[in-house]
Amino acid sequence: MTLAESLPLLMFLALGVLLFSGLPVAFVLGGVGLAFAYVGDWLGVFNAARLVIIPNRIFGGSVENLVLVAIPMFTFMGTMLEKSGVARDLLRCLQLLTWRIPGGLALSVVLMGTILAATTGIIGASVVMISMMALPVMVSQGYDQRLATGTIAASGTLGILIPPSIMLIIMADLMTLPVGTVFMAAVVPGLMLSALYLAYVVGFSALYPERAPPLPAEARPDSAAALGHLMVRSFLPPTFLIVLVLGSIFAGWATPTEASGVGAFGATLLALYNRSLNWAVLKEVCARSALTTAMLFGIFVGATCYAVVFRFLGGEEMIDNFILAMGVGPWGVLFVIMAMVFILGFFFDWIEITLIVLPVFGPIIANLDFGDHVGVWAGVDAAPLVWFTILLSVNLQTSFLTPPFGFALFYMKGVAPPEVTIQAIYRGIIPFVALQLIGLGLCVAFPALVLGLPSWLSS
Amino acid sequence: MRILALLSRGIDRVVLAAGTIASLLFVPLTLVIVYDVIQRKAIGYDNRFIDTPLYLSSTVLQELEWHLHGALFLLALGYAYVKDAHVRIELLRERFPWRRKVGFEAAGILLLLLPYCWFVINYGWGFAERSLLTNEGSATNGIPSRWVIKAFVPLGFVLLGLAGVSVLLKCIVRLSGSGENVGDEGPLGTPPSPSGPSTR
Numbered sequence: 167m168t169l170a171e172s173l174p175l176l177m178f179l180a181l182g183v184l185l186f187s188g189l190p191v192a193f194v195l196g197g198v199g200l201a202f203a204y205v206g207d208w209l210g211v212f213n214a215a216r217l218v219i220i221p222n223r224i225f226g227g228s229v230e231n232l233v234l235v236a237i238p239m240f241t242f243m244g245t246m247l248e249k250s251g252v253a254r255d256l257l258r259c260l261q262l263l264t265w266r267i268p269g270g271l272a273l274s275v276v277l278m279g280t281i282l283a284a285t286t287g288i289i290g291a292s293v294v295m296i297s298m299m300a301l302p303v304m305v306s307q308g309y310d311q312r313l314a315t316g317t318i319a320a321s322g323t324l325g326i327l328i329p330p331s332i333m334l335i336i337m338a339d340l341m342t343l344p345v346g347t348v349f350m351a352a353v354v355p356g357l358m359l360s361a362l363y364l365a366y367v368v369g370f371s372a373l374y375p376e377r378a379p380p381l382p383a384e385a386r387p388d389s390a391a392a393l394g395h396l397m398v399r400s401f402l403p404p405t406f407l408i409v410l411v412l413g414s415i416f417a418g419w420a421t422p423t424e425a426s427g428v429g430a431f432g433a434t435l436l437a438l439y440n441r442s443l444n445w446a447v448l449k450e451v452c453a454r455s456a457l458t459t460a461m462l463f464g465i466f467v468g469a470t471c472y473a474v475v476f477r478f479l480g481g482e483e484m485i486d487n488f489i490l491a492m493g494v495g496p497w498g499v500l501f502v503i504m505a506m507v508f509i510l511g512f513f514f515d516w517i518e519i520t521l522i523v524l525p526v527f528g529p530i531i532a533n534l535d536f537g538d539h540v541g542v543w544a545g546v547d548a549a550p551l552v553w554f555t556i557l558l559s560v561n562l563q564t565s566f567l568t569p570p571f572g573f574a575l576f577y578m579k580g581v582a583p584p585e586v587t588i589q590a591i592y593r594g595i596i597p598f599v600a601l602q603l604i605g606l607g608l609c610v611a612f613p614a615l616v617l618g619l620p621s622w623l624s625s
Numbered sequence: 626m627r628i629l630a631l632l633s634r635g636i637d638r639v640v641l642a643a644g645t646i647a648s649l650l651f652v653p654l655t656l657v658i659v660y661d662v663i664q665r666k667a668i669g670y671d672n673r674f675i676d677t678p679l680y681l682s683s684t685v686l687q688e689l690e691w692h693l694h695g696a697l698f699l700l701a702l703g704y705a706y707v708k709d710a711h712v713r714i715e716l717l718r719e720r721f722p723w724r725r726k727v728g729f730e731a732a733g734i735l736l737l738l739l740p741y742c743w744f745v746i747n748y749g750w751g752f753a754e755r756s757l758l759t760n761e762g763s764a765t766n767g768i769p770s771r772w773v774i775k776a777f778v779p780l781g782f783v784l785l786g787l788a789g790v791s792v793l794l795k796c797i798v799r800l801s802g803s804g805e806n807v808g809d810e811g812p813l814g815t816p817p818s819p820s821g822p823s824t825r
Binding site: 190 | 658730751
């Protein structure tokens with residue numbers, strides 16, 4: 167292989183090495199992309215004048231793209247919801263409802279993670295909120311630290327799988343799939359993971375009741391009427407938001423972008439109603455949402471530069487040939503990609519994996535033939551691609567939990583009480599990563615879990 | 626060193642101001658989407674409404690949505706760097722001695738970030754200029770003068786480049802050991818304590 171032919175490979179290696187230097191991912195992607203463009207120009211395999219299309223790609227891909235407007239809006243909505251006090255009421259209510267059951271606190275954490283997931287599209291907010299509110303209580307009640315931390319990290323992470331989700335929006339955009347269909351396809355796998363977590367907590371508490379004790383008698387609700395009142399007050403706001411956002415998307419009444427704007431507005435009204443909104447809070451929510459948005463789109467733009475150059479240098483052909491040369495068939499390719507994503511998840515976050523892996527492997531996946539296994543689903547275009555996208559997003563749930571680099575662990579470490587050790591957190595996530603892999607296996611084996619709902623809803 | 630620290634602080638002020646303005650665009654963005662949804666879905670193109678000046682073309686509103694979104698994230702790129710919000714792979718970096726950390730940051734700015742910014746500013750300028758010269762408008766009777774939003778691409782990278790220069794100046798001040806205060810927010814974190822060993 168000549169130097170010119172191995173440029174895409176070197177480009178990939180350079181990216182890997184430089185990412186570990188700890189420089190911002192967005193700059194490394196953009197800088198490495200351009201550096202290799204000029205190396206290619208110098209070697210005569212590529213004319214750098216072709217780079218003139220890059221601003222056009224940045225503009226067309228990230229700016230003039232009405233679908234992606236949903237990303238800042240859902241980020242804003244999640245950040246606002248964190249400030250609105252809705253989560254506090256909800257957790258209190260769930261704890262009262264489950265106070266007598268062993269493992270009740272852990273069950274309420276899973277339920278809360280699931281409900282919050284259906285109202286926000288980001289995970290930071292859910293993990294931080296649940297860790298701050300539930301972890302100290304669980305620790306002081308004598309919960310096993312591993313159960314407590316694992317449950318919270320896994321449940322909070324559901325936020326990015328259960329729609330609305332900024333990750334699903336980005337994936338849909340990259341795979342040119344309708345966001346609404348991808349949202350619908352993620353509902354059952356998301357709820358299934360949540361059910362697996364609940365089953366695990368119930369099983370664990372039955373086996374080791376002393377490690378997941380019920381709340382003491384003084385924590386029980388004052389009266390049925392008071393509990394009823396609290397239930398209405400705490401369940402109404404999230405239900406309102408879920409109907410407003412997901413309901414209007416699934417009914418085909420609003421586009422995801424419209425729903426995201428209305429949801430952001432709804433979350434602001436809720437904060438206003440709970441008297442937790444003032445000018446300073448609004449400014450802070452705006453500032454934090456803008457930082458997250460800039461971070462996401464910084465990587466988006468950098469990945470655009472990288473991908474354009476990678477393609478120009480023949481990187482896609484190289485990967486195509488490599489996969490062909492492996493001769494493992496569609497199932498082998500799927501397995502290799504899934505294993506690779508799982509391993510990358512130990513070191514990278516969903517955003518780098520999605521934006522680097524998906525553009526490169528998307529065309530290959532589109533050409534894989536799973537025949538009757540995925541089948542034809544009425545009302546779902548490109549069913550195999552939708553299925554693959556959801557497999558990828560279920561798989562990426564592990565990337566939040568696997569050390570040394572899991573976003574959820576990071577957020578949790580920041581707000582956990584001092585007696586919670588990092589070892590407890592690392593060991594706590596093991597059963598949940600196993601459950602996520604079981605969930606992934608089920609989605610692989612039974613595509614109906616993924617494709618059934620979108621097909622049913624659109625018919 | 627004093628001058629460099631002051632210069633860095635001055636640049637930060639510009640970048641932070643742009644970022645704050647950008648972040649407040651969330652408010653009009655939300656309102657524009659809600660307004661558009663209400664007039665189309667709730668009022669449903671009622672003729673009595675369409676004839677009033679309150680009716681705004683949905684095409685214009687939807688184009689305004691992505692205009693605001695684009696301006697928002699582009700103007701906030703530099704802001705996010707000054708606030709150290711851009712994601713990094715911290716695995717090795719958190720164990721680096723501070724000199725290496727600061728040195729890597731400076732090298733990264735010089736070799737990756739600034740060339741990248743220069744490139745996007747240079748080509749992005751031509752991109753916006755062509756739009757202005759051809760008097761490019763909306764393809765669907767939306768917002769005219771497409772060059773305005775296109776110019777935000779190079780503008781955003783000017784701000785990102787400025788943020789890079791500011792952090793670079795801070796790196797130089799830190800490495801010079803002059804003890805000049807360049808703040809402990811941002812990508813370089815807290816300065817090494819003067820009494821401690823200089824390797825950590």
